[in-house]
Amino acid sequence: QAQLVESGGGLVQVGDSLRLRCVASGRTFDSYAMAWFRQAPGQTREFVAAISGRSTATYYSDSIKDRFSISRDNAKNTLYLQMNVLKPEDTAVYFCAGTSGLITFRDSDYIDWGRGTQVTVSS
Numbered sequence: 001q002a003q004l005v006e007s008g009g010g011l012v013q014v015g016d017s018l019r020l021r022c023v024a025s026g027r028t029f030d031s032y033a034m035a036w037f038r039q040a041p042g043q044t045r046e047f048v049a050a051i052s053g054r055s056t057a058t059y060y061s062d063s064i065k066d067r068f069s070i071s072r073d074n075a076k077n078t079l080y081l082q083m084n085v086l087k088p089e090d091t092a093v094y095f096c097a098g099t100s101g102l103i104t105f106r107d108s109d110y111i112d113w114g115r116g117t118q119v120t121v122s123s
Contacts, residue, residue, distance in 0.1 A: 002027040009117030022079040022096030030074040038092035
């Protein structure tokens, strides 16, 4: 089982940017499809973005695809989420997740999860 640790969250203003990081250990990182999900208070967990093991494919939620960018550095076992033009509705706990299967937007397909990092966007 992989260990995933997120960081980079915080309190920002509308229109600001943040870059989230997720450092993985315990698996061969480049064989792992990775994703970001988020969960706002009182809401179900929501898919944000996913990337294949060698970065050949990416998926984005329609709500963020023009503002967020997912990437990875396999040499550093690190996954990133660059978030630009943040909005209050982006406020949530952001989780990274990994799967040894193909890239997917379904949270049930991911077997390893981090504990999350809080992002709060203040208006």
